[in-house]
Amino acid sequence: MKRFSKKLFALTAIITTFVAATVASSACMWYIYQPEEPECLREK
Amino acid sequence: MEKLSQNIAYRVVTELDLDKDNREVIAYGAFAILQMLLSIILVTIIGYLFNVVVQALIISFTASILRKCSGGAHSSSPRVCVVVGTIICIGLAVTATILCSLISFKTLILIGSAIFMIAFYAIYKLAPVDSPSKPIKKIENIKRMKRGSVLILSVYLIIAVINMMLYICLGYNKFLICTTCMYVAILWQVFTLTSFAHIVLTKIDAFFINIFFRKEGIR
Numbered sequence: 001m002k003r004f005s006k007k008l009f010a011l012t013a014i015i016t017t018f019v020a021a022t023v024a025s026s027a028c029m030w031y032i033y034q035p036e037e038p039e040c041l042r043e044k
Numbered sequence: 045m046e047k048l049s050q051n052i053a054y055r056v057v058t059e060l061d062l063d064k065d066n067r068e069v070i071a072y073g074a075f076a077i078l079q080m081l082l083s084i085i086l087v088t089i090i091g092y093l094f095n096v097v098v099q100a101l102i103i104s105f106t107a108s109i110l111r112k113c114s115g116g117a118h119s120s121s122p123r124v125c126v127v128v129g130t131i132i133c134i135g136l137a138v139t140a141t142i143l144c145s146l147i148s149f150k151t152l153i154l155i156g157s158a159i160f161m162i163a164f165y166a167i168y169k170l171a172p173v174d175s176p177s178k179p180i181k182k183i184e185n186i187k188r189m190k191r192g193s194v195l196i197l198s199v200y201l202i203i204a205v206i207n208m209m210l211y212i213c214l215g216y217n218k219f220l221i222c223t224t225c226m227y228v229a230i231l232w233q234v235f236t237l238t239s240f241a242h243i244v245l246t247k248i249d250a251f252f253i254n255i256f257f258r259k260e261g262i263r
Binding site: 005006009010012013015016017018019020021023024026027028029030031032033034035036037038039040041 | 052053059069076079080119122129
C-alpha cells in the first residue's frame with residue numbers, strides 16, 4: 001500500500017511538473033486568471 | 045483552489061522528500077489542472093441547463109487555446125476568473141445559437157471573413173499581451189508567441205472553411221453552429237487583447253470581488 005501511494009505521489013509530481021512547464025512556456029494559464037509564476041520557471 | 049493546490053504540493057513534497065522549488069512548481073501545475081477542470085465542469089453543467097453544452101465547450105476551448113499564445117486581460121482572483129469565464133462562455137454560446145438561426149449562410153461567411161481579418165490584424169499588432177504575474181520580456185518569446193497565435197488562428201480558419209464546405213455538401217446545421225461558436229470565441233479573445241477590454245475586465249473584477257467580499261465578510 002505504501003509503495004503504491006509513493007508511486008501515486010511520484011505520478012502526481014510528474015504530471016503537475018509537466019503541466020507547470022507547459023503553462024510557463026505560454027502567455028496565460030486558462031481563462032482570465034494568471035497566478036504568480038514560481039521563481040525557477042520565470043524567464044531570465 | 046489555491047489552498048488545495050498548496051496542500052497537494054505539500055503532501056507530494058513531504059512524501060518524496062523534494063525541495064522548495066519543486067513544491068512551488070508542483071503547486072503551480074496542480075493549480076493549473078484544478079482551474080482547467082473546474083472551468084470545464086462548470087461550463088458543462090451550466091451549458092447543460094441552457095441546452096448549449098457543445099457550443100459552450102467549443103467556445104471555451106477555442107478562446108483558451110488561442111489565449112495560451114496571445115494572452116489578454118486578466119482578473120485578479122481565480123474565483124472571479126471561473127465565474128466570469130463561465131458566464132462569458134454560456135452567454136456567447138446562447139448568442140451564437142440564436143445568431144445562427146437568424147442570419148443567412150452568405151451573411152455568416154461575410155461576418156466570418158471580417159472577424160478573421162480583424163483577428164489576424166489585432167494579433168499581429170497586440171499579441172502577446174502579458175500580465176503583471178507573468179511578464180513576457182524576451183524578444184524571442186514575444187516572437188514565438190506571436191507566431192504561435194497566428195498559427196492557431198490559421199488552423200481555426202482552416203477548420204471554419206472545412207465546416208462551411210461540409211455544410212454545403214451535407215446540409216447539417218450543426219456545422220454552421222460550430223463555426224459561429226468559433227467566430228464569437230475568436231472575437232471575444234481578440235477583444236481581451238485591447239486596452240478597452242482591460243478597463244472593462246477591471247470593472248467586472250471589482251464588481252465580483254465586492255460581491256464575494258460582502259458574502260464572506262473577510263478576504
